Amino acid sequence: MTTLTEADALHGMRDALGLLKDREQVAERLLDSSAKHSFDPDKELDWDAPFEDGKWFWPPELVSLYDTPLWKRMSEEQRILLSRHEAAALASLGIWFELILMQLLVRHVYDKSATSAHVRYALTEIEDECRHSKMFARLITRGGTPWYPVSPVHQHLGRLFKTISTTPGSFTATLLGEEVLDWMQRLTFPDERVQPLVRGVTRIHVVEEARHVRYAREELRRQMVTAPKWSKEFTRITSGEFARVFSIAFINPEVYTNVGLDKRQALAQVKASGHRREIMQTGSKRLTDFLDDIGVLRGPGRRLWKSSGLLA
Numbered sequence: 001m002t003t004l005t006e007a008d009a010l011h012g013m014r015d016a017l018g019l020l021k022d023r024e025q026v027a028e029r030l031l032d033s034s035a036k037h038s039f040d041p042d043k044e045l046d047w048d049a050p051f052e053d054g055k056w057f058w059p060p061e062l063v064s065l066y067d068t069p070l071w072k073r074m075s076e077e078q079r080i081l082l083s084r085h086e087a088a089a090l091a092s093l094g095i096w097f098e099l100i101l102m103q104l105l106v107r108h109v110y111d112k113s114a115t116s117a118h119v120r121y122a123l124t125e126i127e128d129e130c131r132h133s134k135m136f137a138r139l140i141t142r143g144g145t146p147w148y149p150v151s152p153v154h155q156h157l158g159r160l161f162k163t164i165s166t167t168p169g170s171f172t173a174t175l176l177g178e179e180v181l182d183w184m185q186r187l188t189f190p191d192e193r194v195q196p197l198v199r200g201v202t203r204i205h206v207v208e209e210a211r212h213v214r215y216a217r218e219e220l221r222r223q224m225v226t227a228p229k230w231s232k233e234f235t236r237i238t239s240g241e242f243a244r245v246f247s248i249a250f251i252n253p254e255v256y257t258n259v260g261l262d263k264r265q266a267l268a269q270v271k272a273s274g275h276r277r278e279i280m281q282t283g284s285k286r287l288t289d290f291l292d293d294i295g296v297l298r299g300p301g302r303r304l305w306k307s308s309g310l311l312a
């Protein structure tokens with residue numbers, strides 16, 4: 001009897017916070033939207049169409065060296081070649097994030113009821129990410145560019161993180177991996193200067209990714225209310241550390257070597273570039289405003305965020 005009352009009280013409390021209902025309702029809506037707007041990239045896109053001369057593989061303003069002294073000395077052809085390699089490096093980074101995310105989602109639902117909409121949506125999102133990773137890999141191959149793995153240190157950090165992270169830590173990292181790239185892709189798919197295949201890939205990704213961002217945001221918002229105090233504090237600090245790792249992994253220095261530039265000189269110019277800093281901060285703003293709002297950007301973690309260059 002007592003147990004039932006306690007359970008009822010807990011239920012009532014959760015309902016008052018809008019947590020239980022919300023979680024299922026959000027997931028049901030996302031499942032509906034997935035049923036209506038999901039794409040098979042292998043069928044949807046024309047993979048055999050030749051690339052168009054003079055078209056970019058990534059909008060020039062989003063290429064790391066844009067507006068630097070080195071950029072000003074590069075020929076248009078070399079700039080486009082750099083955009084081709086940077087698109088491949090970002091697709092490789094995307095695959096890395098997605099593999100981590102898939103494991104985080106599997107861990108997230110492991111103890112939950114498989115019949116809940118929340119779990120069914122997580123499984124649907126894993127299906128999306130499987131298609132995305134194959135789509136990115138196919139884009140890299142089609143571009144005739146190499147696969148650009150992250151550094152061995154980041155590779156091992158990722159392995160550790162996806163195995164032991166807490167729930168709020170997992171969803172914070174998810175949003176970091178999804179939202180900044182998403183901001184860039186939203187500028188890429190409507191851009192007529194960009195190769196149609198790249199526009200097609202980014203359009204599919206943006207449509208399906210909007211659901212993932214919604215799912216992760218709603219869950220993280222709940223977690224920052226319900227998680228134990230130590231876990232929230234831990235999230236504040238570790239998220240600042242992710243931001244730092246993320247901003248370094250975002251550029252793969254091998255792209256410079258592969259287009260005939262000096263890696264060290266190029267990296268130094270990117271680091272000094274005001275344009276680049278603005279791009280990364282603008283691209284992160286939607287995310288950092290949200291994290292600030294739900295209380296993640298407090299204390300020492302905030303300083304780490306600033307040192308990552310993503311927070312103004």
Ligand SMILES: [Fe+2]
Binds near residue numbers: 133205209
């Ligand atoms: Fe994805």
Ligand SMILES: [Fe+2]
Binds near residue numbers: 129178209212
């Ligand atoms: Fe995603």
